[in-house]
Amino acid sequence: MDSLMPQFVSLKKAQGLLALESRAKKDAALGAVSAAINAAREEILAANAGDTEKARCGGMKEALVDRLFLNDRRIDAIIDGIETVIRLDDPVGKIRAGWRHPQGMLIEQCAVPLGVAAIIYESRPNVTADAFSLAYKAGCAILLRGSSAALGSNRALVKAIKAGLAKAEGIPGAVELAASGSRGEIDEILGARGWIDVVLPRGGKELIRRVVENARVPVIETGEGNCHIYVEPLFDMAKAVEIIANAKLQKPGACNAVETVLVHKDALKPFMPLLAKCLAGRAELRCDPASKAAIGEAPSSLVLSDACESDWETEFLDYILAVKTVGSREEAVAHINKYGTRHSEAILTNDYAGAEEFMRCVDAACVYVNASTRFTDGGEFGFGAELGISTQKFHARGPMGLEALTSIKYRIHGTGQIRE
Amino acid sequence: MDSLMPQFVSLKKAQGLLALESRAKKDAALGAVSAAINAAREEILAANAGDTEKARCGGMKEALVDRLFLNDRRIDAIIDGIETVIRLDDPVGKIRAGWRHPQGMLIEQCAVPLGVAAIIYESRPNVTADAFSLAYKAGCAILLRGSSAALGSNRALVKAIKAGLAKAEGIPGAVELAASGSRGEIDEILGARGWIDVVLPRGGKELIRRVVENARVPVIETGEGNCHIYVEPLFDMAKAVEIIANAKLQKPGACNAVETVLVHKDALKPFMPLLAKCLAGRAELRCDPASKAAIGEAPSSLVLSDACESDWETEFLDYILAVKTVGSREEAVAHINKYGTRHSEAILTNDYAGAEEFMRCVDAACVYVNASTRFTDGGEFGFGAELGISTQKFHARGPMGLEALTSIKYRIHGTGQIRE
Numbered sequence: 001m002d003s004l005m006p007q008f009v010s011l012k013k014a015q016g017l018l019a020l021e022s023r024a025k026k027d028a029a030l031g032a033v034s035a036a037i038n039a040a041r042e043e044i045l046a047a048n049a050g051d052t053e054k055a056r057c058g059g060m061k062e063a064l065v066d067r068l069f070l071n072d073r074r075i076d077a078i079i080d081g082i083e084t085v086i087r088l089d090d091p092v093g094k095i096r097a098g099w100r101h102p103q104g105m106l107i108e109q110c111a112v113p114l115g116v117a118a119i120i121y122e123s124r125p126n127v128t129a130d131a132f133s134l135a136y137k138a139g140c141a142i143l144l145r146g147s148s149a150a151l152g153s154n155r156a157l158v159k160a161i162k163a164g165l166a167k168a169e170g171i172p173g174a175v176e177l178a179a180s181g182s183r184g185e186i187d188e189i190l191g192a193r194g195w196i197d198v199v200l201p202r203g204g205k206e207l208i209r210r211v212v213e214n215a216r217v218p219v220i221e222t223g224e225g226n227c228h229i230y231v232e233p234l235f236d237m238a239k240a241v242e243i244i245a246n247a248k249l250q251k252p253g254a255c256n257a258v259e260t261v262l263v264h265k266d267a268l269k270p271f272m273p274l275l276a277k278c279l280a281g282r283a284e285l286r287c288d289p290a291s292k293a294a295i296g297e298a299p300s301s302l303v304l305s306d307a308c309e310s311d312w313e314t315e316f317l318d319y320i321l322a323v324k325t326v327g328s329r330e331e332a333v334a335h336i337n338k339y340g341t342r343h344s345e346a347i348l349t350n351d352y353a354g355a356e357e358f359m360r361c362v363d364a365a366c367v368y369v370n371a372s373t374r375f376t377d378g379g380e381f382g383f384g385a386e387l388g389i390s391t392q393k394f395h396a397r398g399p400m401g402l403e404a405l406t407s408i409k410y411r412i413h414g415t416g417q418i419r420e
Numbered sequence: 421m422d423s424l425m426p427q428f429v430s431l432k433k434a435q436g437l438l439a440l441e442s443r444a445k446k447d448a449a450l451g452a453v454s455a456a457i458n459a460a461r462e463e464i465l466a467a468n469a470g471d472t473e474k475a476r477c478g479g480m481k482e483a484l485v486d487r488l489f490l491n492d493r494r495i496d497a498i499i500d501g502i503e504t505v506i507r508l509d510d511p512v513g514k515i516r517a518g519w520r521h522p523q524g525m526l527i528e529q530c531a532v533p534l535g536v537a538a539i540i541y542e543s544r545p546n547v548t549a550d551a552f553s554l555a556y557k558a559g560c561a562i563l564l565r566g567s568s569a570a571l572g573s574n575r576a577l578v579k580a581i582k583a584g585l586a587k588a589e590g591i592p593g594a595v596e597l598a599a600s601g602s603r604g605e606i607d608e609i610l611g612a613r614g615w616i617d618v619v620l621p622r623g624g625k626e627l628i629r630r631v632v633e634n635a636r637v638p639v640i641e642t643g644e645g646n647c648h649i650y651v652e653p654l655f656d657m658a659k660a661v662e663i664i665a666n667a668k669l670q671k672p673g674a675c676n677a678v679e680t681v682l683v684h685k686d687a688l689k690p691f692m693p694l695l696a697k698c699l700a701g702r703a704e705l706r707c708d709p710a711s712k713a714a715i716g717e718a719p720s721s722l723v724l725s726d727a728c729e730s731d732w733e734t735e736f737l738d739y740i741l742a743v744k745t746v747g748s749r750e751e752a753v754a755h756i757n758k759y760g761t762r763h764s765e766a767i768l769t770n771d772y773a774g775a776e777e778f779m780r781c782v783d784a785a786c787v788y789v790n791a792s793t794r795f796t797d798g799g800e801f802g803f804g805a806e807l808g809i810s811t812q813k814f815h816a817r818g819p820m821g822l823e824a825l826t827s828i829k830y831r832i833h834g835t836g837q838i839r840e
Contacts, residue, residue: 016757020780099802105791107801112783114813193632197813212613216633218814239836246838337436359831360440363532371525371834380839381527381830382519393534393617393827394638395815407813410801411779414791416659418666419800 004188007143007176008195011116014173015141019113021171023090029170030133034082036164037129040156041075047156048125055123055149063253068123068150078129078157084384085133091402092139105414112409113139115197118178118189119387120145120211122203125153130385131200132161132175138405141174143196145189148181155179190215198395198405202388205315220396220404222388225255225343226315227373230332230358232349233267235370240348241274244321247346247372248283253317255389256344256376260312260322262332268294268325275323276302283319286311290325312339329354333361340364342391344373365391365398424608427563427596428615431536434593435561439533441591443510449590450553454502456584457549460576461495467576468545475569483673488543488570498549498577504804505553511822512559525834532829533559535617538598538609539807540565540631542623545573550805551620552581552595558825561594563616565609568601575599610635618815618825622808625735640816640824642808645675645763646735647793650752650778652769653687655790660768661694664741667766667792668703673737675809676764676796680732680742682752688714688745695743696722703739706731710745732759749774753781760784762811764793785811785818 018026037044048070055065091111098108117140119131128144135142146154158177165172178185189199190211198218201211205224212219229247231240247258263271272294279285280299286307287295298304311322312335326332336345346368347358355369366376376399378386383401390396396404438446457464468490475485511531518528537560539551548564555562566574578597585592598605609616610631619639621631632639649667651660667678683691692714699705700719706727707715718724731742732755746752756765766788767778775789786796796819798806803821810816816824 016783019783101795101800101802105795112813213636218638218812236836243836243838250839363436363439364829366830366832368832369834371832371837372839374839375521375525375832375837376830380521382521392638393532397828398830408817409784410786410796410818412786412788412791412795414789416656416663417791417795418663419670419792419794 004143004178004185004192007178008116008192010173011141011143011176012195014171015113015116015139018136018141018171018174019092019139021139025170026090026137026139027086029165029168030082030086030136032168032170033133033161033164034079034086036160036167037075037082037157038079040160040163041072044075044153044156044160045070045072047152051150051152060149064123068125068153070125070153074126078126081126081130081385082133085137088137088384088402090137091406096408101417103417105412105417108411108413110409110411111406114405114407116141116143116195117198117200117405118143118145118192118196119200119202120186120189120207121147121201122207123147123150125150125157127202128154128157129161131387134385134387134402135405136170136174138402140405143176143178143189145178145185151179151181186211187214190217193217200387218395220388220390220400221392222390223255224315224341224391225257225389226260226313226339226341227256227258227344227346228260228262228336228340229258229346229348229373230262230264230326230329230336231267231271232264232329232347232351232354234350235267235348237267237270237274240271241278243346243348243370243372244275245278245282247374248279248321249319250374252283252319254374255315256373257317258321258346258373259314259316260324260339262324262326262335263291264329264332265290265325265327272296272323276304279321283321285321285323287323288325291323315341329357333358336362336364343389344368344376346371346373365389424563424598424605424612427598428536428612430593431561431563431596432615434591435533435536435559438556438561438591438594439512439559441559445590446510446557446559447506449585449588450502450506450556452588452590453553453581453584454499454506456580456587457495457502457577458499460580460583461492464495464573464576464580465490465492467572471570471572480569484543488545488573490545490573494546498546501546501550501805502553505557508557508804508822510557511826516828521837523837525832525837528831528833530829530831531826534825534827536561536563536615537618537620537825538563538565538612538616539620539622540606540609540627541567541621542627543567543570545570545577547622548574548577549581551807554805554807554822555825556594558822560825563596563598563609565598565605571599571601606631607634610637613637620807638815640808640810640820641812642810643675644735644761644811645677645809646680646733646759646761647676647678647764647766648680648682648756648760649678649766649768649793650682650684650746650749650756651687651691652684652749652767652771652774654770655687655768657687657690657694660691661698663766663768663790663792664695665698665702667794668699668741669739670794672739674794675735676793677737678741678766678793679734679736680744680759682744682746682755683711684749684752685710685745685747692716692743696724699741703741705741705743707743708745711743735761749777753778756782756784763809764788764796766791766793785809
């Protein structure tokens with residue numbers, strides 16, 4: 001019986017203490033963690049080499065092994081991430097609003113830590129350090145439940161984190177690794193009412209579905225991004241192709257990559273040949289009949305096929321782009337609101353009223369006018385790091401940084417008032 | 421088979437339209453609703469008379485019948501509530517924050533409606549109008565699931581609301597009554613992922629527990645208030661008694677009423693005789709030995725008994741007050757953080773550092789210095805009306821007004837940017 005209860009108890013106690021730490025103390029502790037990870041570099045890399053070898057032997061695909069893999073450069077990036085979080089403002093204690101009650105009390109709405117967070121994630125070990133450092137800065141304790149494939153790497157990282165915290169008189173109990181690797185562990189986290197204040201699933205569709213369906217503690221859904229870019233005639237077509245190529249090709253596995261391009265019928269003729277030329281040899285196009293016809297003579301290196309209904313629903317996470325013709329802006333918005341996952345949606349247009357209408361009517365965390373959907377990211381939004389990208393509306397939406405880990409407390413300063 | 425699915429579909433569609441309504445249109449619609457309720461006064465009172473008669477025949481306690489009961493004055497209050505909501509600012513479309521990305525795009529964080537809300541509540545018919553009007557103003561559609569005892573009253577109210585909305589070219593589909601009265605109805609609401617964006621249970625402990633444990637849609641827990649007032653020596657003892665009497669006696673059934681008073685040992689001697697004198701004949705005192713001894717000669721009309729462990733855990737919702745002696749401020753804080761329900765907690769003191777420490781260390785939605793806990797209320801906080809008082813930290817905490825029914829959308833205005 002590998003119960004997590006001792007860790008829940010320790011995390012809750014540690015969080016009570018961490019909630020009262022000053023920014024200076026938290027930053028000093030994070031600085032010591034960054035130094036400790038640097039000092040433990042060899043140990044972390046050795047553990048990671050063990051994980052990757054085991055994964056390869058077990059037949060893991062090379063793309064997935066790469067997500068698991070650490071080298072000196074990637075450890076530098078982990079350390080940079082912590083240093084960035086140190087520079088961020090402390091979200092705790094901020095007075096978000098304040099006003100006087102008619103009887104004279106001052107009512108303040110003050111930010112406080114959310115409590116104990118749990119993150120359930122897949123193989124990337126950098127998430128271990130990112131999630132810990134954001135949580136610590138926000139005064140939250142965190143339970144880390146990485147994939148069993150990364151267990152050695154995560155153990156080495158958490159050991160270094162705890163050593164750093166201990167050295168700087170921080171609170172080492174504020175981070176715990178769920179390390180049995182069993183599936184029952186996830187169920188225990190999902191049922192830990194009163195111990196865990198939020199669970200963040202970060203990974204594939206299947207993981208997120210499982211967490212959302214089974215959790216009895218609050219969950220923030222992340223990730224799934226079936227993103228669209230809608231092209232109107234009143235726009236520079238070369239620029240449109242450049243933005244779409246960026247949104248499709250720069251990192252096709254990212255949730256903010258574009259999956260379907262919607263083209264206004266009046267833009268088909270100038271747009272499609274340019275798009276076909278740009279993506280030839282770089283991505284497959286799955287077109288509806290009208291957009292396919294508008295390509296004209298296709299470049300020989302272009303992989304071109306017919307789109308079907310299921311393509312509109314698919315987050316390809318691959319070098320595949322679906323293309324659909326729409327007769328109007330309303331039709332584009334309706335398609336997006338039907339098939340989209342409320343993540344990131346863009347319009348390319350020089351029509352002022354159209355841009356405003358699109359922004360208003362599309363229901364998504366991030367709506368872009370004339371820019372690539374790839375910008376949906378905590379770092380790009382200036383949050384320093386991210387816990388993930390929320391695709392729900394409840395509590396947090398879009399890229400989640402420190403604020404997603406806070407709640408509020410009302411502080412009421414009276415002078416003896418009673419209610420009439 | 422009384423499936424709510426047709427109502428879910430209609431609410432979702434209506435919410436899409438309501439999200440785009442201007443403040444002027446929403447206010448005009450709410451004005452028409454207020455007029456329609458006024459016009460339907462006789463019909464509503466007749467339906468309510470039927471409900472209350474049935475309840476009395478069924479043996480409902482008179483205190484509960486009173487919660488169900490409507491008269492002209494109470495209908496006036498319902499109408500006033502709607503008029504107050506009309507005067508509130510529209511929360512939708514507010515730009516909460518905005519900044520420039522280094523590549524020049526403007527990123528705006530804009531408030532949007534949360535979506536479709538469902539409220540599961542007990543007998544008070546005024547909740548029907550309050551919840552509807554807040555939801556409508558916030559651009560949210562709402563499913564109302566009142567108690568079966570109030571079904572006639574709620575039917576008459578919702579009929580008037582829909583008539584008002586239709587008259588002012590509002591969106592009548594934005595409010596639906598779940599009217600089968602079956603328990604299965606609640607389960608259907610709790611499982612309606614993708615249709616219901618938040619469920620608000622408002623009522624007794626048992627209802628809230630059931631909703632929280634079974635919901636697969638987001639829930640905001642409300643209500644349970646085991647509230648404390650902690651008395652330090654450095655305070656005017658007569659004032660302390662006045663504040664405690666207000667917090668206990670003004671409305672003992674309210675969640676913000678005080679249940680346990682914690683008294684610093686050095687305050688026992690001046691404080692307890694005054695408290696006993698004030699509450700004699702008005703409330704029962706359940707004292708620990710030290711506070712009981714400090715009363716000295718008890719007034720003959722005082723109901724006095726010995727407190728036991730279970731008293732510290734109980735939300736009496738009655739004319740009963742538990743009293744416990746503490747040796748220090750730390751002990752008071754520890755008692756509150758152990759037994760409290762994170763609702764409303766108060767310290768009475770003239771010690772500056774002590775007040776600050778109490779505010780920082782007590783984990784509750786509302787922490788008071790030198791005022792009655794009875795002020796925890798949407799109306800008192802200036803929110804116009806309230807959906808309930810959240811006792812959780814996730815999404816909303818404390819009294820919930822319009823803001824609790826909003827989420828955000830990021831609007832990104834670019835000029836052709838791609839991610840480097």
